[in-house]
Amino acid sequence: MSATKPPLVTPVIxxxxxxxxxxxxxxxxxxxQFSKLTGQQSLFQSCAQRLSGESFAAPLVLTNPDFxxxxxxxxxxxxxxxxPVLIEPEGRNTAPAIxxxxxxxxxxxxxxxxxxxxSDHVVPDIAGFHEAVREGLRVVEEKGHLVTFGITPDRPETxxxxxxxxxxxxxxxxAIPLTRFVEKPDAATADKMLDEGNYLWNAGIFLFAVxxxxxxxxxxxxxxxxxxxxxxxxxxxxxGFLRLDPKGWSGVEDISIDYAVMEKAEALSVVPYGSGWSxxxxxxxxxxxxxxxxxxxxxxxxxxxxxxxxxxxxxxxxRLELVGIGLENTLVVAMPDAVLVxxxxxxxxxxxxxxxxxxxxxxxxxxxxxxxxxxxxxxxxALSERFQVKRIVVKPGASLSLQSHMHRxxxxxxxxxxxxxxxxxxxxxxxxxESVYIPLGAVHRMExxxxxxxVLIEVQTGVYLGEDDIIRYEDLYKRGQGAKx
Numbered sequence: 001m002s003a004t005k006p007p008l009v010t011p012v013i014x015x016x017x018x019x020x021x022x023x024x025x026x027x028x029x030x031x032x033q034f035s036k037l038t039g040q041q042s043l044f045q046s047c048a049q050r051l052s053g054e055s056f057a058a059p060l061v062l063t064n065p066d067f068x069x070x071x072x073x074x075x076x077x078x079x080x081x082x083x084p085v086l087i088e089p090e091g092r093n094t095a096p097a098i099x100x101x102x103x104x105x106x107x108x109x110x111x112x113x114x115x116x117x118x119s120d121h122v123v124p125d126i127a128g129f130h131e132a133v134r135e136g137l138r139v140v141e142e143k144g145h146l147v148t149f150g151i152t153p154d155r156p157e158t159x160x161x162x163x164x165x166x167x168x169x170x171x172x173x174x175a176i177p178l179t180r181f182v183e184k185p186d187a188a189t190a191d192k193m194l195d196e197g198n199y200l201w202n203a204g205i206f207l208f209a210v211x212x213x214x215x216x217x218x219x220x221x222x223x224x225x226x227x228x229x230x231x232x233x234x235x236x237x238x239x240g241f242l243r244l245d246p247k248g249w250s251g252v253e254d255i256s257i258d259y260a261v262m263e264k265a266e267a268l269s270v271v272p273y274g275s276g277w278s279x280x281x282x283x284x285x286x287x288x289x290x291x292x293x294x295x296x297x298x299x300x301x302x303x304x305x306x307x308x309x310x311x312x313x314x315x316x317x318x319r320l321e322l323v324g325i326g327l328e329n330t331l332v333v334a335m336p337d338a339v340l341v342x343x344x345x346x347x348x349x350x351x352x353x354x355x356x357x358x359x360x361x362x363x364x365x366x367x368x369x370x371x372x373x374x375x376x377x378x379x380x381x382a383l384s385e386r387f388q389v390k391r392i393v394v395k396p397g398a399s400l401s402l403q404s405h406m407h408r409x410x411x412x413x414x415x416x417x418x419x420x421x422x423x424x425x426x427x428x429x430x431x432x433x434e435s436v437y438i439p440l441g442a443v444h445r446m447e448x449x450x451x452x453x454x455v456l457i458e459v460q461t462g463v464y465l466g467e468d469d470i471i472r473y474e475d476l477y478k479r480g481q482g483a484k485x
Contacts, residue, residue: 006137009207010083010112011051011059012101015044015071015119016091018366020354021282024338025316028366033120034070037280038289044071044119045078050126051117055133058083060105060114062097064090068241069374069477087238089231089246094204095260096252099217099228100244105210113140114213116206116257121279122289128275132173136207136271139175145269146216146262147175147207150200152274156190159281159348161202161258168197169272178268181258200272203279206257207271213261221260227251239478283331283340284347287312301334311344336379338364371467374477375400376453388460392446394419396454399447401475408462408469410438412446417454420447443473 019031026032033044041049048059060083063071072082086100098116105112115133123129136147150163162182169176181202185193193199208216217225230248237243253260262268278285290298290312297305301315301322308327315322315334322334329344340350357365370379375398382389394400394417402422412421413435421428421436422445429449430436438444440462448454472481 006055006134007111007113007141008057009051009055009115009133009137010057010105010109011048012098012114012116013044013047013051013059013061013119014094014097014116015067016062016064016088016097017118017120018091019120020351021348022280022286023350023354024333024335024340024364025314027364027368029066029368030070030370030372031120032280033118034067034074037286038122041078042074043122043280045074047117047119047121048075048080049078050123050129051115052080053130055130056115057112060084060086060101062086062088062101064088065243070372072240082240085241086235087241087243089244089249092249092252092254094257095221095255096224096228096249098206098213098257099221099224100232102210102213102217103229103232104242106214110211112210113137114208114210118204118279121203121205121277123275123277125275129273132271132273133207135173135175136269139269139271140207140209140212143267143269144209144212145175145267146212146265147269147271148178148262149203149205149207149273150270151203151277152272153194153199153201156187156194157201158184158187158190160184160279162193162199163202163270165198165200165270165272169200169274171274173272175269175271178270181263200270201277202258203273203277206262212267216261216265220264221255224253224255224260282347283312283333283342283350284344287331287344335368337369374398374479378458381457383465386461386463386465388465390458390460392456392458394446394448394454394456396448396451399476400445401470401477401479402443402445402473404441404443404471404473405462405469406441406471407464408460409440410444410461411459412436412438413457413459415455415457417448417452418450419454419456420449421445422447445474 015033017031018028019026022032034042036042061071065087068087075082139145139147161184164179166177166179227248231244234245235242278289280286287298292298296310298312303313303315303322306325308324311327311330313322313324313332317336320334331342331344333340354365370377376394378390378392380390414430414432419430421430423442
């Protein structure tokens, strides 16, 4: 008689964060989970692959409106068919997001078991992680516990929260009852906890049955149920995405799952995991994960290090050669529009720089020179008071919206591929080295009818050049009005 096959686990991937701690590479407009920080895949892609296979159902992803097309595109690029993608109208922390996922799954599979994971972590040992998930699954099925995963600490880290266990792990990986959650400690407390041996880092990864987590919400955070339920009930399907209702969502408290439920619940277990993990929460963490050379150096992109030690040099622009001379314990990250230079010991303070930039109104605080859209991307090459030059890349088969502008006219010059251009009632094809003029107020659109990316240079002239000077009439991606819709 064959053994009963274990149930599939539904990954719930959270990827709506802003990623300010890895500025300037990670920004609100395109945060770190979608970037290639330590390899050839983005952190989000690596997470999705880690949570795929015969033991897992299709992932359920929670993200915000700006990233919905990035999510599906990146999943398809690594061969994963996107499951449900829930769009949060605005970030409300992890408790409402997890509750929304649980309510959605409960309507489609009340017996579902959900594995909640942030999308921006590094877990090198996939087999070891799957083994930890299997142990967690055993506890969920046998005891009905809510399970969290604790990382065996290798240093007295002050940047993480901790989990106090009922006893020190014995190395077997067997789940242990959780005594309490511990906030980020000071250095002396972290050192003491490391010595005591029964404290693990809180990874923010959870495993539980949908029925068990819904019961926990009803017991410990009942005030969240009605508004999140309303947001899910009134959600609208949009091009395969599920947009949670903004009105219901607006009444949801901004609160983490730890504060709302986990710190109050009693039936809690921790699965110890000691095979390597990082949340890449600082440039110092990135440096540790990128394997420094014999001089303690980590370099990336066009960089030159002369007599440098224990430092990170990273250039994200092939045209920008970054040179360091005599540096020690220094962090330098160069982007086309911003450069970060800091003492490595201050890596956790990068978010203070973002706050300072936002206060002075610098667009680099949240936005890149390159702006990602569902049809491709564009970047500003030159900008003055009355003109702007952009490089626009349109993916094969993609199309910008049918639109007009009130304050600017445009010149388009195709430099690669072929463009199908609509200007009022006229449609024409433009090949490489051909150009066209779009008068102010003209209703226009550009499309890429070819099988290779189409690249053009756009020259805008006018009294106002902001991205919000746009009226959309038709759009393949069903965006609304405004800069991104």
